[in-house]
Amino acid sequence: MFYKNLNIWFFLSLLISFVVLIPILTVFSSFFENTSNYYEVLKNTFLKEYILNSIFLLISVLILTFLLGTGSAYLVSFYKFPGSDFFKWALILSFAVPPYIYAYSLTAFFENYGTAFTVLTFIFGEANYNKNIPKFDGMTGAILSISFSLYAYVYILARASFLYQSQNLIDLGKNLGFSKLKSFYRVILPGARPAIVAGLSLVAMETLAEFGAVDFFSINTLTTGIYNSWIAFDDLAFANQISFFLLLFIFLLFVLEKLSRRKAKYHFNTREGLKQKEKIQLSGSKSFFAFTVCFLIFFLSFLFPLSQMLYWTIKFPENLFDLQITDLLLNTLYLVILSSLALIIFSLISNYGNRVSNNKTLNILSTLSISGYAIPGIILAVAFITFIAWFDENIIKSFGFLSIKKLFIGSVLGLVLVYFVRFYSLAFNGIKSGYEKINISVDESAYLLGFSKRKTFMNIHIPFLRNSLLFVIILISLEIIRELPITLILRPFNFETFATTAYISASEDLLEAAAVPSLFLILIASFFIIITSKYILKINNE
Amino acid sequence: MKKIGIITILVSFFSVFANYVFADGHSMEVNVFNARHYKADAELYGKFTNKTGIKVNLINGKSGALEKRIIEEGADATADLYITADAGRCGAMDAKGTLQGGLTSKAIKAAVPKNFRTSKWVGIAKRARIIYYSPERVTGAELSGMTYEGLADPKWKGRLVIRKSSNIYNKSLVASLIKNNGKAATAAWAEGVVANMARTPTGNDRAQIMAVAAGEADIAVANTYYLALMLSGKKGAEQQEAAKKVKAFFPNQNDRGTHMNVSCAALVKGAPNKDNAVKLVEFLLTPESQEHFTNNTFEFPMIDGVSPSPLVVNNLGLDFKQDMKTKLASYGKNQAAAVEVMTAAGWK
Numbered sequence: 001m002f003y004k005n006l007n008i009w010f011f012l013s014l015l016i017s018f019v020v021l022i023p024i025l026t027v028f029s030s031f032f033e034n035t036s037n038y039y040e041v042l043k044n045t046f047l048k049e050y051i052l053n054s055i056f057l058l059i060s061v062l063i064l065t066f067l068l069g070t071g072s073a074y075l076v077s078f079y080k081f082p083g084s085d086f087f088k089w090a091l092i093l094s095f096a097v098p099p100y101i102y103a104y105s106l107t108a109f110f111e112n113y114g115t116a117f118t119v120l121t122f123i124f125g126e127a128n129y130n131k132n133i134p135k136f137d138g139m140t141g142a143i144l145s146i147s148f149s150l151y152a153y154v155y156i157l158a159r160a161s162f163l164y165q166s167q168n169l170i171d172l173g174k175n176l177g178f179s180k181l182k183s184f185y186r187v188i189l190p191g192a193r194p195a196i197v198a199g200l201s202l203v204a205m206e207t208l209a210e211f212g213a214v215d216f217f218s219i220n221t222l223t224t225g226i227y228n229s230w231i232a233f234d235d236l237a238f239a240n241q242i243s244f245f246l247l248l249f250i251f252l253l254f255v256l257e258k259l260s261r262r263k264a265k266y267h268f269n270t271r272e273g274l275k276q277k278e279k280i281q282l283s284g285s286k287s288f289f290a291f292t293v294c295f296l297i298f299f300l301s302f303l304f305p306l307s308q309m310l311y312w313t314i315k316f317p318e319n320l321f322d323l324q325i326t327d328l329l330l331n332t333l334y335l336v337i338l339s340s341l342a343l344i345i346f347s348l349i350s351n352y353g354n355r356v357s358n359n360k361t362l363n364i365l366s367t368l369s370i371s372g373y374a375i376p377g378i379i380l381a382v383a384f385i386t387f388i389a390w391f392d393e394n395i396i397k398s399f400g401f402l403s404i405k406k407l408f409i410g411s412v413l414g415l416v417l418v419y420f421v422r423f424y425s426l427a428f429n430g431i432k433s434g435y436e437k438i439n440i441s442v443d444e445s446a447y448l449l450g451f452s453k454r455k456t457f458m459n460i461h462i463p464f465l466r467n468s469l470l471f472v473i474i475l476i477s478l479e480i481i482r483e484l485p486i487t488l489i490l491r492p493f494n495f496e497t498f499a500t501t502a503y504i505s506a507s508e509d510l511l512e513a514a515a516v517p518s519l520f521l522i523l524i525a526s527f528f529i530i531i532t533s534k535y536i537l538k539i540n541n542e
Numbered sequence: 543m544k545k546i547g548i549i550t551i552l553v554s555f556f557s558v559f560a561n562y563v564f565a566d567g568h569s570m571e572v573n574v575f576n577a578r579h580y581k582a583d584a585e586l587y588g589k590f591t592n593k594t595g596i597k598v599n600l601i602n603g604k605s606g607a608l609e610k611r612i613i614e615e616g617a618d619a620t621a622d623l624y625i626t627a628d629a630g631r632c633g634a635m636d637a638k639g640t641l642q643g644g645l646t647s648k649a650i651k652a653a654v655p656k657n658f659r660t661s662k663w664v665g666i667a668k669r670a671r672i673i674y675y676s677p678e679r680v681t682g683a684e685l686s687g688m689t690y691e692g693l694a695d696p697k698w699k700g701r702l703v704i705r706k707s708s709n710i711y712n713k714s715l716v717a718s719l720i721k722n723n724g725k726a727a728t729a730a731w732a733e734g735v736v737a738n739m740a741r742t743p744t745g746n747d748r749a750q751i752m753a754v755a756a757g758e759a760d761i762a763v764a765n766t767y768y769l770a771l772m773l774s775g776k777k778g779a780e781q782q783e784a785a786k787k788v789k790a791f792f793p794n795q796n797d798r799g800t801h802m803n804v805s806c807a808a809l810v811k812g813a814p815n816k817d818n819a820v821k822l823v824e825f826l827l828t829p830e831s832q833e834h835f836t837n838n839t840f841e842f843p844m845i846d847g848v849s850p851s852p853l854v855v856n857n858l859g860l861d862f863k864q865d866m867k868t869k870l871a872s873y874g875k876n877q878a879a880a881v882e883v884m885t886a887a888g889w890k
Contacts, residue, residue, distance in 0.1 A: 112752035113780040130756035137744050218706050382610055389614040403618045410620055489607045493599035504602050509746050
């Protein structure tokens with residue numbers, strides 16, 4: 001029985017899972033090496049600070065993204081008010097602004113003699129406004145930057161869940177005499193809980209892995225702590241300790257997410273017999289309130305950073321002409337296309353392999369291999385370099401072959417490989433959810449009709465999966481356009497993207513110069529988001 | 543459709559591979575890992591290529607990540623030169639055994655004073671870490687004879703801003719204090735500095751200067767080129783005005799002189815184009831390049847005979863005593879102790 005299922009698909013899936021697992025295994029194995037004894041006394045102080053900062057950041061971001069995401073999703077899903085059809089998809093645009101670009105905008109606007117100062121001077125004349133302008137830097141800045149950039153995860157999932165909520169249930173609440181507020185608490189929110197928790201756990205993972213914004217505000221979290229002790233001080237033992245805590249956090253989140261997913265299936269069963277939901281038309285002050293809330297969120301999350309970057313581009317136009325925009329665009333697209341293709345093809349293969357071989361070990365390996373998403377990109381990149389160096393020294397050279405380091409470190413190949421590890425989970429799960437909708441009996445019928453495995457795959461599965469594939473491609477593209485730490489460490493000579501150009505200018509205290517690449521990054525990402533959201537709206541028949 | 547995709551991937555991977563295999567034959571290039579990513583530097587590399595025909599390949603990035611890559615590449619180094627903005631970093635790379643000797647040509651030795659170079663790395667432009675003050679709120683008498691050591695004086699309580707202890711410029715400054723005054727005295731000093739801070743450290747050097755301009759603090763510690771950058775108008779009219787509200791003060795004029803630091807170029811062990819790397823360093827030390835540095839990055843020239851930017855000369859002054867005794871190599875050596883001292887004092 002077991003051997004019967006061993007075929008080429010099985011081995012391919014096994015190989016892919018293994019490749020994805022390599023850097024993750026390296027992270028662990030490197031931690032058992034001997035390391036320096038610097039700052040022995042201070043380590044406990046550091047560790048406490050990292051943990052407390054991470055917890056504080058995480059909890060604040062979760063609260064804020066919950067309020068922003070669920071609040072706006074509730075308004076646009078249940079009510080009609082001026083602009084509600086626009087906000088439905090426009091609120092997703094915040095995805096186009098990565099936390100680090102949001103951080104640049106916050107600083108630029110609120111710093112001493114910043115944009116806020118200019119605006120106040122312009123309106124009210126000269127005075128020292130600096131003392132009265134709030135300073136959103138440090139921890140506050142990081143919390144705001146991450147929350148406004150990531151709340152869309154909660155928004156999208158909460159809205160999708162609200163849409164599928166049964167009108168009958170809401171009517172039942174009404175019949176019981178619940179007020180709108182009460183039915184929100186007692187009926188709507190509990191019903192959407194699994195989706196909201198799933199959204200929040202994505203936010204949580206991204207927050208824990210966040211590097212750009214947190215580093216910009218120089219806050220010591222577990223991720224920057226690992227980076228510093230590993231990269232700056234070569235202190236692997238301490239990095240190990242910190243990673244342990246980080247992984248503990250992430251593991252907890254995984255468990256939470258899994259638990260809530262299991263519930264989600266149960267809840268979605270109510271989809272049958274769905275009565276078309278009627279949106280309530282708001283009027284007067286209520287309508288104004290709903291509009292204001294949505295507009296504020298849209299303004300703060302998207303228009304504010306966009307206009308700050310635009311303002312700078314106009315104020316310092318010389319930066320626009322200094323930039324090789326076509327090169328940057330081509331480089332970014334090159335990475336996006338290569339990585340999406342690699343991810344799609346290999347996740348298809350491993351999903352199919354899992355389906356046809358139905359093997360327990362393979363299933364576990366695949367589940368493990370998607371954990372790349374939970375490991376901060378910066379750590380993944382360094383682990384990859386460490387692994388290649390080790391593999392080269394100990395295996396390739398012992399056979400007398402030429403060094404492979406140049407092939408993998410500082411090459412597009414290496415870059416795409418690490419993107420692959422990092423975003424494999426997005427692609428794998430996206431396709432998996434599409435596959436789950438194709439009943440296994442479809443395959444069996446195909447075999448009975450004399451279709452080979454390959455033909456079943458090409459002629460039956462692929463057309464079925466087309467929609468999931470499109471969605472996955474756009475998600476991956478968005479991630480790669482915004483991706484920073486991996487690109488920064490592994491890219492070849494003379495190779496820049498919009499993200500790296502923005503980051504490098506910003507870290508040189510040339511925020512004005514960072515504005516142009518940031519602006520382009522936001523525009524390109526927005527373009528992808530608009531396509532995606534139109535697509536989502538279409539499949540929801542909205 | 544899918545077949546085309548697979549072919550595209552294969553072709554792309556192959557072309558990347560081929561690039562590396564065939565690129566080995568060329569020697570008219572030099573590979574620079576650059577953690578000092580001033581736009582102006584790129585222009586300078588262009589001039590070098592025009593002059594010598596040697597192509598400069600660049601990877602810009604954060605110093606920590608670039609250093610890690612140099613270490614892991616080991617004997618198969620791709621980097622020839624590592625250029626970064628603090629002597630403490632070059633010193634630390636030397637201590638890890640990732641550099642090699644060779645920057646010892648006559649031209650280099652003649653251009654760079656001894657304490658600003660070793661055989662493995664040399665300073666290519668200088669900066670001083672100095673005190674900025676508000677002339678409205680700080681009197682001449684208060685500043686008279688002011689030293690770095692004096693930053694711990696209780697008279698500055700609640701009046702001082704300086705950036706975080708994780709910042710390399712602060713690490714090198716404190717390392718130089720440890721070299722001159724010993725670790726115990728510096729530990730007590732750090733506690734005094736923390737007690738004097740007007741706020742929890744936040745922001746970059748320019749933010750410290752602006753805090754003085756905005757009235758959040760009376761004195762700030764920051765590098766010299768930041769004020770010139772603000773005065774240049776490249777940061778906008780508001781910051782240009784703000785910069786005029788602060789004055790520069792060079793500490794320790796009556797003893798060892800003001801703390802100096804450099805941007806340094808280090809020769810990587812296993813460098814594939816060692817000769818070209820030496821040529822590039824020599825080029826960076828010519829009067830032409832040095833003038834380019836002083837006018838664009840507002841640093842002090844490394845060599846004699848080149849004057850700093852007029853913005854620096856007019857607003858910061860030219861005749862100050864530089865600390866020429868403290869070897870810059872000590873910044874790297876005392877870095878760990880500096881971090882320890884600052885963290886123990888509760889310097890965020």
